[in-house]
Amino acid sequence: DALFSKLVRHIAVVGAGYVGGPTAAVIALHNPHIRVDVLDKDPRRVRRWNSPHLPIYEPGLVDIVRVSRDGASARLRDASVADTPVDRIPNLFFTTDSQTSLAKADVVMLAVNTPTKTFGVGGGRATNMTTFDAAAKEVALYARPGTIIVEKSTVPCGTAQRVRKMLDEVRPGVPFEIVSNPEFLSEGTAVRNLMQPDRVLIGSDKTPSGRRAAEALANVYAAWVPRPRILEVNAWSSELAKLVSNAMLAQRISSINSISAICDKTGADIDEIAKSAGIDPRIGSQFLKAGLGFGGSCFRKDISSLTYLAESLGLPEVAHYWSQVNSMNEWQRDRFAYKIIRRLEENLVGKKVALLGFAFKKNTGDTRESLAVDVIRVLLQERPGEIAIFDPCCLSEDIIRELEPILDSATRERVHVYSDAYQACQQAHAVVVINDSDPFRQSPAKQRNSNVDGGTRTYYEPSPHVHAVSEDIVIEGSRFSYLPG
Numbered sequence: 001d002a003l004f005s006k007l008v009r010h011i012a013v014v015g016a017g018y019v020g021g022p023t024a025a026v027i028a029l030h031n032p033h034i035r036v037d038v039l040d041k042d043p044r045r046v047r048r049w050n051s052p053h054l055p056i057y058e059p060g061l062v063d064i065v066r067v068s069r070d071g072a073s074a075r076l077r078d079a080s081v082a083d084t085p086v087d088r089i090p091n092l093f094f095t096t097d098s099q100t101s102l103a104k105a106d107v108v109m110l111a112v113n114t115p116t117k118t119f120g121v122g123g124g125r126a127t128n129m130t131t132f133d134a135a136a137k138e139v140a141l142y143a144r145p146g147t148i149i150v151e152k153s154t155v156p157c158g159t160a161q162r163v164r165k166m167l168d169e170v171r172p173g174v175p176f177e178i179v180s181n182p183e184f185l186s187e188g189t190a191v192r193n194l195m196q197p198d199r200v201l202i203g204s205d206k207t208p209s210g211r212r213a214a215e216a217l218a219n220v221y222a223a224w225v226p227r228p229r230i231l232e233v234n235a236w237s238s239e240l241a242k243l244v245s246n247a248m249l250a251q252r253i254s255s256i257n258s259i260s261a262i263c264d265k266t267g268a269d270i271d272e273i274a275k276s277a278g279i280d281p282r283i284g285s286q287f288l289k290a291g292l293g294f295g296g297s298c299f300r301k302d303i304s305s306l307t308y309l310a311e312s313l314g315l316p317e318v319a320h321y322w323s324q325v326n327s328m329n330e331w332q333r334d335r336f337a338y339k340i341i342r343r344l345e346e347n348l349v350g351k352k353v354a355l356l357g358f359a360f361k362k363n364t365g366d367t368r369e370s371l372a373v374d375v376i377r378v379l380l381q382e383r384p385g386e387i388a389i390f391d392p393c394c395l396s397e398d399i400i401r402e403l404e405p406i407l408d409s410a411t412r413e414r415v416h417v418y419s420d421a422y423q424a425c426q427q428a429h430a431v432v433v434i435n436d437s438d439p440f441r442q443s444p445a446k447q448r449n450s451n452v453d454g455g456t457r458t459y460y461e462p463s464p465h466v467h468a469v470s471e472d473i474v475i476e477g478s479r480f481s482y483l484p485g
C-alpha cells in the first residue's frame with residue numbers, strides 16, 4: 001500500500017513538445033534532487049533540445065534549460081527563481097531511449113500530441129488518440145510496478161479510466177496509478193505560466209492509493225507552487241475542467257466576433273463595445289478582442305471533445321451550444337477572406353496578395369491550425385497571381401506542411417514563402433496582416449510601399465471591420481486578435 005506514497009526521485013516525461021519540454025524544465029529547476037528525463041521518438045527534436053538552439057521558442061526557456069541540463073551557473077531573470085541554487089549537477093536529460101528511462105521512473109508524464117481528427121460525411125471532429133494510446137501502451141510495457149502515470153496531454157473525459165483498462169490488459173495484476181494533471185500554459189508565456197501557475201489540478205480516482213499518488217505528484221509541484229493553488233480533485237473533474245477552461249476562453253472570442261458582424265452592418269465600433277463590456281469587472285477585458293478568431297492546436301479540438309461528450313451523454317442541446325463556438329470561428333475567417341476579395345473588386349486574377357504572419361498567434365513559431373490557411377484556401381479559389389507569405393517566427397518547412405492539404409498542382413506554384421518582409425510585399429495589390437507579432441507592429445509593408453513604384457496598394461486590417469486604409473496609416477498589430485492554445 002505504501003507503493004505510491006514514496007518520494008519521487010525520477011520522472012520521465014514522454015513528448016518533448018511545447019508542453020513536455022517547458023514543463024520538464026521547470027520541474028527539474030525546482031527539484032534538483034529529482035532526475036527528469038524527457039523522451040521523444042523524434043531524434044531531430046531531441047538533438048535540438050540538447051543543443052543551444054532549442055526546437056521551440058519560449059521567452060526565458062533557454063535560461064532554465066541551461067541550469068538543469070548543463071548545470072550552468074545562470075543568472076535567472078525571473079524573481080521567483082532568484083534563490084535557485086546555481087552551479088548544480090545536471091538533472092534534466094533529453095533522450096530517445098525511452099525503454100531505459102521508463103524502466104526506472106517513479107512518475108511517467110504523458111505529454112504527447114493529441115491532434116484533431118475529422119470523421120464521417122458531415123466532417124465531425126474529435127480528438128485523435130492514436131499517438132496518446134501508443135505512448136500509454138509503451139509505458140504499460142516498460143514501466144515498473146508502482147509507477148504513477150500522469151495524463152499531461154489534454155484528453156477526452158474518461159481517458160484515465162480507459163488507460164487503466166489498457167494497463168490491466170497489457171500488464172495484468174501489476175499495480176499502476178493514473179493521475180490526471182492537465183496543463184494550462186499558453187504558448188508564448190509558457191515559462192511564466194509554469195513558474196507561477198494560477199492552479200495545478202491533480203485528479204485521481206480517490207481510492208487510498210489514488211490519493212497517495214496524487215499527493216506524491218502534489219509534493220513535486222509544492223517545491224515552488226503555493227499549496228492552496230494545488231487542487232486535488234477527482235479524475236473526471238480534472239479532465240473536464242481542462243476542456244471547460246479552453247471552451248470558455250474560445251467562447252468569449254466567438255461571442256465578441258459575433259457582435260463584430262453586427263457592428264459591420266451598423267455604425268457601432270467593436271473596439272468601443274469590447275472596451276465598454278470589458279471594463280465591467282464581472283465581465284473582464286481579457287479575450288474580448290475581435291479579430292480573425294482562434295487558431296492553434298487546442299481550442300477547436302477541445303470544444304469538439306466537449307461537444308462529442310455532450311452528444312454521447314444524450315445532451316444534444318449542450319452539444320449544439322458548444323459546437324456553435326467553433327462554427328462562429330470558422331465563419332469569421334471566411335467573412336474576413338471574402339472582405340479581402342471584395343476590396344480587390346472581386347477580381348484576384350493575376351494579383352499578388354501578401355500575408356504577414358502565419359503562426360496561429362503572435363510571437364510563436366507554432367503553425368498548427370493557422371488562421372492563415374483558411375484565408376489562403378478561400379483566396380486561392382479566386383485564382384490570384386501570387387500569395388506571398390512572411391512570418392519570421394516560423395520555419396518555412398512548417399508553413400509548407402500546413403498548406404499542403406489545400407494545395408494542388410495548379411495552386412502550389414502560386415504560393416511562396418519569403419524570408420524578407422519587403423520582398424513579400426513588393427508589388428502586392430494587398431497586404432494582409434494575419435497576426436500582430438512584434439515585427440509587424442511597424443508595418444514593413446508601409447515602409448516599403450513608399451519606395452516601390454506603380455500598382456495600387458491597399459492595406460487591410462484583419463479586424464472584423466476590415467477596411468482599406470490610406471497609406472499614411474500604420475497597421476497596428478494591437479487591433480488584431482488571436483489566442484493561446
Ligand code: NAD
Pocket residue numbers: 014015016017018019020039040041042045098111112113114131134135138152153154155183184185186187297298484485
Ligand atoms: P507537440 O506536438 O509539440 O509535442 C508532442 C511530442 O510528443 C512530439 O515531439 C512527438 O514527437 C512526441 N511523441 C509522440 N508520441 C511519442 C511517443 N510514443 N514517445 C515519445 N515521444 C512521442 O504537442 P504539445 O503542443 O506539446 O501538446 C501536447 C499535449 O498538451 C496535447 O494534448 C495538447 O492538447 C496539450 N496542451 C498543449 C498546449 C499548447 O499550448 N501547446 C497547452 C496545454 C495543453
